[in-house]
Amino acid sequence: MKKITSILVLFFCIQISYTTQASGPVYKDKNAPIESRIKDLVSKMNLDEKILQLNQYTAGLNTNANNIGEAVKAIPAEIGSLIYFSADPVWRNQIQKKAMEESRLGIPILFGFDVIHGYRTVYPISLGQACSWDPALVTEAAAVAAREAKLSGVDWTFSPMIDVARDPRWGRVAEGYGEDPYTNAVFGVATVKGYQGKNLNDPYSVAACLKHFVAYGMSEGGRDYRYSDVSRQSLWETYLVPYEACVKAGAATLMSSFNDISGVPGSANPYTLTEILKKRWKHDGFVVSDWDAINQLINQGVAADRKEAGLKAFTAGVEMDMTDQIYAQNFKQLIAEKKISMAKVDEAVSRVLRVKFRLGLFDKPYSTVVDESQRYLTPESKAIAQRLSAESMVLLKNEKNTLPLNSGVKQIALIGPMATDKENLLGAWSANGKESDVESISEGLNKEFGTSVKINLAKGCGFDGRDESGFAEAIAATQKSDVVLICLGEKRGWSGENASRSSIALPVIQEKLVQELRNTGKPIVLILSNGRPLELVRLEPLADAMVEIWQPGVCGGSALAGILSGRTNPSGKLSMTFPLSTGQIPTYYDMRQSARPTGGQGNYQDIPTEPLYWFGHGLSYTTFTYGTAKLSATKIKKTEKLTVEVEVTNSGNVKGTETVLWYISDPACSISRPMKELKFFEKKELTAGAKTTFKFEIDPMRDLSFVDSDGKHFLETGDFYVLVNKQKVKFEVTE
Ligand code: BGC
Numbered sequence: 001m002k003k004i005t006s007i008l009v010l011f012f013c014i015q016i017s018y019t020t021q022a023s024g025p026v027y028k029d030k031n032a033p034i035e036s037r038i039k040d041l042v043s044k045m046n047l048d049e050k051i052l053q054l055n056q057y058t059a060g061l062n063t064n065a066n067n068i069g070e071a072v073k074a075i076p077a078e079i080g081s082l083i084y085f086s087a088d089p090v091w092r093n094q095i096q097k098k099a100m101e102e103s104r105l106g107i108p109i110l111f112g113f114d115v116i117h118g119y120r121t122v123y124p125i126s127l128g129q130a131c132s133w134d135p136a137l138v139t140e141a142a143a144v145a146a147r148e149a150k151l152s153g154v155d156w157t158f159s160p161m162i163d164v165a166r167d168p169r170w171g172r173v174a175e176g177y178g179e180d181p182y183t184n185a186v187f188g189v190a191t192v193k194g195y196q197g198k199n200l201n202d203p204y205s206v207a208a209c210l211k212h213f214v215a216y217g218m219s220e221g222g223r224d225y226r227y228s229d230v231s232r233q234s235l236w237e238t239y240l241v242p243y244e245a246c247v248k249a250g251a252a253t254l255m256s257s258f259n260d261i262s263g264v265p266g267s268a269n270p271y272t273l274t275e276i277l278k279k280r281w282k283h284d285g286f287v288v289s290d291w292d293a294i295n296q297l298i299n300q301g302v303a304a305d306r307k308e309a310g311l312k313a314f315t316a317g318v319e320m321d322m323t324d325q326i327y328a329q330n331f332k333q334l335i336a337e338k339k340i341s342m343a344k345v346d347e348a349v350s351r352v353l354r355v356k357f358r359l360g361l362f363d364k365p366y367s368t369v370v371d372e373s374q375r376y377l378t379p380e381s382k383a384i385a386q387r388l389s390a391e392s393m394v395l396l397k398n399e400k401n402t403l404p405l406n407s408g409v410k411q412i413a414l415i416g417p418m419a420t421d422k423e424n425l426l427g428a429w430s431a432n433g434k435e436s437d438v439e440s441i442s443e444g445l446n447k448e449f450g451t452s453v454k455i456n457l458a459k460g461c462g463f464d465g466r467d468e469s470g471f472a473e474a475i476a477a478t479q480k481s482d483v484v485l486i487c488l489g490e491k492r493g494w495s496g497e498n499a500s501r502s503s504i505a506l507p508v509i510q511e512k513l514v515q516e517l518r519n520t521g522k523p524i525v526l527i528l529s530n531g532r533p534l535e536l537v538r539l540e541p542l543a544d545a546m547v548e549i550w551q552p553g554v555c556g557g558s559a560l561a562g563i564l565s566g567r568t569n570p571s572g573k574l575s576m577t578f579p580l581s582t583g584q585i586p587t588y589y590d591m592r593q594s595a596r597p598t599g600g601q602g603n604y605q606d607i608p609t610e611p612l613y614w615f616g617h618g619l620s621y622t623t624f625t626y627g628t629a630k631l632s633a634t635k636i637k638k639t640e641k642l643t644v645e646v647e648v649t650n651s652g653n654v655k656g657t658e659t660v661l662w663y664i665s666d667p668a669c670s671i672s673r674p675m676k677e678l679k680f681f682e683k684k685e686l687t688a689g690a691k692t693t694f695k696f697e698i699d700p701m702r703d704l705s706f707v708d709s710d711g712k713h714f715l716e717t718g719d720f721y722v723l724v725n726k727q728k729v730k731f732e733v734t735e
Pocket residue numbers: 064066067083114158211290291497
């Protein structure tokens with residue numbers, strides 16, 4: 001009886017509290033369904049309030065050198081969003097307070113920022129992260145970035161960048177997951193999951209923003225902001241693939257791109273923004289333009305003035321204007337002229353509000369303020385950074401087992417502009433990363449080897465220029481050492497946005513340093529830190545071993561030291577092909593076959609056609625032996641599945657980790673297909689002597705079909721091949 005009474009009392013209390021809340025506006029009732037809250041709020045908004053929701057201004061010090069933003073002068077309390085160049089949650093809360101208390105309806109502001117590869121605990125650049133082939137670890141890293149960002153006042157990150165890119169001259173290859181659509185899809189989804197968590201309104205979730213929609217990776221000649229010729233066929237089979245996967249995974253928002261898509265810019269493209277994204281994929285979040293992308297429609301030759309640019313972007317499907325203030329300045333007139341309907345404005349506003357409601361911003365608009373020591377660089381976060389750095393590093397070459405360094409090594413010459421550098425190891429777009437947080441290569445080595453090995457340090461040369469005055473000191477340091485580690489690479493500003501290069505070779509001074517040190521006869525280990533694949537045609541023959549460490553972030557020094565000492569067995573494999581020379585660009589693994597593939601026809605006369613290292617290349621300190629790949633059947637119907645498996649043995653002497661990459665090839669189809677396409681991968685650790693079976697279940701519609709130039713999938717009968725390691729196994733698909 002007592003129990004029943006308390007249940008009744010509880011029920012009565014809930015009723016009272018619901019009635020109290022329900023007496024306020026529905027949009028403020030946190031128990032009401034989100035769609036009812038949106039409808040209620042939109043019905044109460046006036047036109048000015050609606051238009052401001054569709055605009056994003058900036059706040060704080062702009063750290064993106066490409067966009068010189070103004071300091072915040074008078075941020076309207078009704079603004080939809082701010083690009084938030086600050087890490088101070090107290091300051092953020094003050095702005096939010098203005099929105100909540102000074103605006104008529106109390107609509108919270110959405111604070112967005114570029115958190116690309118970590119916030120303060122900076123991880124390797126995304127291109128390096130993909131070389132780990134460890135999406136689960138990337139999810140963990142993204143979750144840490146989300147927590148650090150959220151506790152600093154960020155609700156929304158402009159990431160992941162999932163632009164498939166095949167031209168390493170383009171500086172932004174650093175920001176994506178390489179040349180392959182499937183790899184971009186897998187790592188894009190992994191990152192979205194890490195940012196958004198199980199639920200967008202979890203305390204440490206931030207909203208993801210897929211960018212740059214779409215085909216920005218097809219930047220002509222690798223130059224930024226240029227016209228790109230993108231056929232509908234390549235749009236569907238290459239560039240849209242990762243976007244579709246990430247939209248299905250629940251990514252809250254997208255950013256429209258700067259590039260042209262064969263005459264219709266990404267930021268004014270109704271086919272991609274409305275037909276595909278909103279109608280076919282049913283995305284119900286919103287699209288923000290890239291910085292100045294609406295205004296740039298004038299330069300791209302599709303709008304005569306700002307007003308027309310705004311009209312084109314909005315009607316195509318861009319809901320939020322990033323910084324241009326074109327929507328703010330022109331929409332009233334466009335609506336009065338009936339060029340934009342109120343229904344369309346309401347729909348756009350609803351999309352923006354939906355993301356705010358989903359993030360829980362109406363119910364919890366303010367950031368939790370905790371001390372920086374609890375926010376950033378916690379031991380757990382650094383452990384993830386350490387693992388991801390180590391897993392992203394790729395052992396490109398290792399002649400005569402130069403690595404790991406053996407116990408006979410008593411003195412190491414540590415040479416090169418990157419040896420003690422910290423800033424450049426952070427890479428481009430390092431959010432709130434600080435140089436002082438970074439462990440340099442030199443610090444990592446000292447920690448790893450302690451007093452057991454003497455390190456003879458000499459810079460040798462700078463990143464570029466012609467100053468050879470440091471060569472003599474570098475030669476002397478090498479002569480008294482057992483091995484020389486030459487740390488070369490690119491400055492962080494050499495990749496990222498607006499950082500294209502006509503050549504992917506390192507500056508001549510760095511190559512010359514290696515040639516000089518080669519003359520000492522000492523074993524040479526090249527350590528390469530860069531934001532793109534490099535032209536290594538002259539350096540590779542001079543090196544006994546080469547490790548690609550990318551821009552590895554805060555824990556790069558000790559992650560590399562672990563590989564050099566043998567504490568860590570390298571397991572990274574390239575997510576982007578290293579052409580032999582710049583002239584080979586574009587070279588990517590899923591090219592179409594030449595019409596004359598034999599006899600060297602159609603190749604370059606003056607250079608080989610094969611790249612130096614294909615996508616997927618990466619060595620280990622152990623060897624993996626592959627058994628014969630076995631199919632569960634050699635003939636299947638279109639509706640049946642097929643399993644292929646291969647036994648892999650660690651045939652060396654140390655524990656190691658192998659990633660098995662499974663490809664499909666369809667040599668005869670109604671349209672030509674890539675020579676092979678990656679469809680699945682799996683990574684497993686094996687102790688010395690151990691064996692394990694890797695399996696891939698082929699789902700014909702998913703793995704064997706092709707897409708036409710309007711996104712329709714077709715599955716044909718005939719012969720297919722599954723490729724794994726060096727094997728190619730045939731099977732047949734029938735009706
Ligand atoms: C870049 C975007 C970035 C935005 C905001 C633009 O210049 O292209 O990737 O998210 O600025 O900083």
